Amino acid sequence: MWQIPAVSNRPPVPEHYVTRLRGILQGFPQCREEDAWAGVRWRVQGRTVAHVFGGEDQRFRITFRAEPDEVLAFQHLGAPYFKVDWGDNVVGILLDDDTDWEELAELLTDSYCLQAPDRLAAQVDRPDD
Helix, strand or coil, X not given: CCCCCCCCCCCCCCHHXXXXXXXXXXXXXXXXXXXXXXXXXXXXXXXXXXXXEECCCCCEEEEEECCHHHHHHHHHHCCCEXXXXXXXXXXXXXXXXXXXHHHHHHHHHHHHHHHCCHHHHCCCCCCCC
């Protein structure tokens, strides 16, 4: 029987990152935390809002969903932002001591609203554009 390969070369996500992300994401209606193939992810009705994981380079990343114009902007900004080939609207940020958590909270709010059904997204306060 085929088994999923081990991801032992990926470090576990530090609890302080998970705790901080949980503080942002658990406030969204029906947003659920779960273990992922690597790291931790948050989903709403089966759709991934955010996924935090350690990379083979021992750095930590969070991926999320963004509007098409934001995806293009992230591609051109470079580090700490990056584009992921997991879908047209998946982008990410490297997490480190310089992470702007206020900006990340806004990006995760947008990601949730893109992934959630309209009736749930309407319950979320979004920053003014």
